[in-house]
Amino acid sequence: MEDIPKTEIEKTYDHKGVEEKWYRFWIERGYFHVSTKSSKPPFSIVIPPPNITGSLHVGHALNNTLQDILTRYKRMKGFNALWIPGTDHAGIATQTVVERELHKEGINREDLGREEFIKRVWRWKELYGKRIIEQLKRLGASCDWSRERFTMDGGLSIAVKEVFVRLYKEGLVYRGYYLVNWCPRCGTALSDLEVTREDTKGKLYYLRYPFASGGGYMVVATTRPETMMGDTAIAVNPNDERFKGVVGREVILPVVGRRIPIIADEGVDMGMGTGALKITPAHDFADFDIGNRHNLQRIQIMDSKGVMNENAGRYTGLDRFECRRRIVEDFEKKGILEKAEDYSIQLGKCYRCGTVVEPMLSLQWFVRMKPLAEPAIRAVEYGKTRIIPEGWKSTYFEWMRNIRDWCISRQIWWGHRIPAWICKDCNGITVSIDEPKSCEYCDSKNIEQETDVLDTWFSSALWPFSALGWPKQTEELRIFYPTSVLVTSFDILFFWVARMMMMGLKFMGDVPFRDVYIHALIRDEKGEKMSKTRGNVIDPLDIMDEFGADALRFSLTALAAQGRDIRLSLSVIEGYRNFMNKIWNASRFVFMNLDGNAGARDTSSLYSNLSTPDKWILTNLNRAVKEVEEALDKYEFDKAARTIYQFIWSDFCDWYIELVKPMLNDSGTRERTQAVLVKVLSSALRILHPIAPFITEEIYQRLRGFSSDAPESISISSYPGVNKDEIYEEAYNEIESIKQIIVAIRNLRATVGVHPSNRVSVILVPDNETVLEMIKRHESSILGLAKASIEFSTRERPKKAIAQIINGLEIFLPVEGLIDIQKETERIKREISKVLKDIELSQKRLSNPDFLGRAPEDVIEKEKERFEELSLKKQKMEEVLEKLSGI
């Protein structure tokens, strides 16, 4: 063990300490800070602002890794690359969190009062709102932190008011009494998007409503019998023969005793239920519309907490579900309930808390969407904004074309308070950016500001321009709007992307981003959504602790294909952690073989005398660079990662380093080889840097000492370009052939079971002089990598030997009868039959006049060559088989 190489570099890469160190270094040097004075072309991304209540989950990790890759890539490519960070105030979510805190202290927000409560939320934000930002930094996010924004900071508040006022003045914001989705737990209205539908098992109840004139009853079916106390009609389809005689008559509501009419409405589906529909305009969307058409009274039967109100008679004070239970019980006794069937219903639930939403009549603020949606549809149709992958376009269009007005008011405290003042005298509404002194209609001073706040997504919709300083006409806006790309996942396509499109076009007159890249959602290895209750959550913070941020980032990148979900498992991450270690050790090898003064050398002269393996690796490098560039330009992150992985591990480590080892021990070739190693490693590090910034910086810093003019950090170094002069077709093919020979010999060794440390002697029978000469040039490589010494033979094949047949060459490994002849014979036979099958197919193709007539020339040529090769191979193998049987 005394001849362990003298090196200070650890055998295993340890990310601990490294990541933090370089992140601090980058920040201190201000590499991520972007100046508006720069003459470089702009590139910009605004972050999807994470909630201040959030903790980095694996979805954030993916989303931000991809943004960081793009930002770092563009920065290295010479762009003035700006990535604006920020956080979202997340109205309901944050309010809930703080309320929970209060609850622990035994108080609620009403005890505190609005003003005091909001102070508490701000205090909470100061304490915990930075958490997710710190986590993004751990991930390596290269945001310009000097421009960090918050959706409730002063500037954004001005933007929100400006937008609201302008929309109101143009009639695009209005206020009115409508039926909205109401969450009784959160105590607020929700937009349609904030309601999720869930299949729920329920019952369909058939209720008998007796005719007022006596003599029978109507049967109506409902899943919500408690709403019957708000019924104001029964509706049937006018074309329904069954009910021809009853339209215009009246029935009596059981329990309540109220008389309600039977009306006819086209909206009633004759096939559903009993064909007769009970109409509750104040608690059902369809009924609301029917009610409007027939001027029906709207009777509310619940309060904002979902508790039955005074209109519910003897059920007043009961929770809606308790009321349902009781009412069914009572109806059963009284024979009002005809039957109850099991029924599966799509129940609307609050997307925040899961409470069943209640359609509730209330005074709310809305945005008129149609006029805003039209330009946003056109922008995507005309390609002013590209959606990638394209498949999402149709989803976007579908939603935009059927868009409904957006309920933007929320009855909570945390959020942007609506800048409207309501006059207590004349009920007039004064909407204004600054607090008005009096009512603009009656001049009364008796005005009060609207207590509602805006939907969180209202401010998010302005993010691409508000984060750049709007409504001020800033340099940032001029340079960086529209932003280059938005990176997001599809679950907020409507919530956010669509609304940003509308607002951007409305207020900036241009789209908010050129591209929208939509990535997948992360699931566990079984394809299930990660959730705490399932216990299948992969916490990126734990992953970063154990495997490092680079391994996490690379894993996410490699999995970021454009499908709909990504299945992430620990074994995948472990695999890419191993890749990081591989890079580390390849670098370690390079360092161990460099001399201290390597940097002072003039490398250009060394390049004039490249070896074939040198040319081969440079060819591979340039092709890899090209592929990675093209992939990143098309947002094919997984392809970029795969290309880099393959280049570093297979090409550079498995072959180039191995091929080059003897050259490092030869003083005639040592310097040149060192130069190529450094060049290739340096390029490899730089193409990898956007994906794995930490380890590449760590190695780069060590490599920098060997190079005279390297920038002080890899993150500001330039991205490698493709050098066409370094594509060496001939050398490439030559090494590919040599690789084949080495693999074939290794295969023979394994077949015989030769111990890896033992040298074998093989007999090569080349087809021609060219092949012979080529092999001779690489004899030492074959000796080194296959541990085989070579004998050439032009005619004679050895008698006792096993063979491998490759293109242009037969390889024999003489054996001393130690091998299992039977097994080897079988193997060859199997090979022959495979070749035969291929020959057959090829022949069929070549004898097909249609193929010869219609296929392109080069394909036919290739097929002919292939046929020749296969035939030759078959012939050679049959000879080998013959020889084998003679042993």
Added chain:
RNA sequence: GGGCGGUUAGCUCAGUGGAAGAGCGCUUGCCUUACAAGCAAGAGGUCACUGGUUCGAAACCAGUACCGCCCACCA
């Protein structure tokens, strides 16, 4: 009810018209002085099914089945 994805090796996924691929797992042999988080050699596939287009289909088209997602006021 409408729309959109997916179905390729045991698992997770690439591959978009011209010889079925990768990683993990598996088998076998190796601590070969960069790396056992490694090296080498293997085994393993009717590319879901049925038709069609084409000289040629895993890929393009149509349909079927299964899995998943989104949208929608069917009591």
